[in-house]
Amino acid sequence: MKNMNQLITIAFFVLSTNFFAQDKQDQQNEIVAVWITADETKIEIYKEGNVYLGNPINSKGERNTKIEVLNLEYTNGKWVGKIYSKKRGKLLDVECLVEGDNLLLEVTTRFISTELEWNRAKS
Template identity: 30%
Template sequence: MKILSQSFFALSVLLMMAAADSLAQTAKEPDAIIGIYQSPDENGKVEFYKERGQYFGKLIQVNTSQNKVKVGTIIFKDLTFTNGHWEGKIYAPAKGKEFPCNLSLKNNKDLEVKVRSGFLSQTREWKRLNN
């Protein structure tokens, strides 16, 4: 019985630490996302801006010779700010499709982008290039 209560205590402490870490990474200001970010593969830069109460991310530089995506393409669409993160859609040029995404600021600077496709999800970090 003592081992069970110690295990429960340890699990409770871990869950509280995880919750505190999660809360520490939520943004307080919706406009905090506005700025320029480097893609994880370093093949492009995206500028986030606000329009009609929603946020968008437009490709402003492409470092690859692939013709599937061009400067000016809107990569992130219809992002809305809720509970410290942004939800919307991301356009994947390689697949020619949009996917649901969830964005959150990491260390109040870089973006953590989580993309969902069915039951699968993938998280990547985009580096902020400006303040």
């Protein structure tokens, strides 16, 4: 009977660990989508390995892989990395957070931060 209780405890632990790991993975991937910026540009964010990349969508609805807008990693419940600033012509630090159908971006250059909001494109 003691062995049966130990076996049940071990099985429960393995199953619950897998469940919580899947939940964390789902949370990390909630950024994977097509997003619409304030100027109506569509950016597709996708996962490649452990990195989340963002590329613009061209007029044909295809991802333009020649232009990388975002390069992010998931850390401590948010995505952190670099965003390309077309206005400045360089990469800036960015932190992203998904809230429902909104992507909140905090872009930092030196000591100045700017907040942006992108919306999830409807399928």
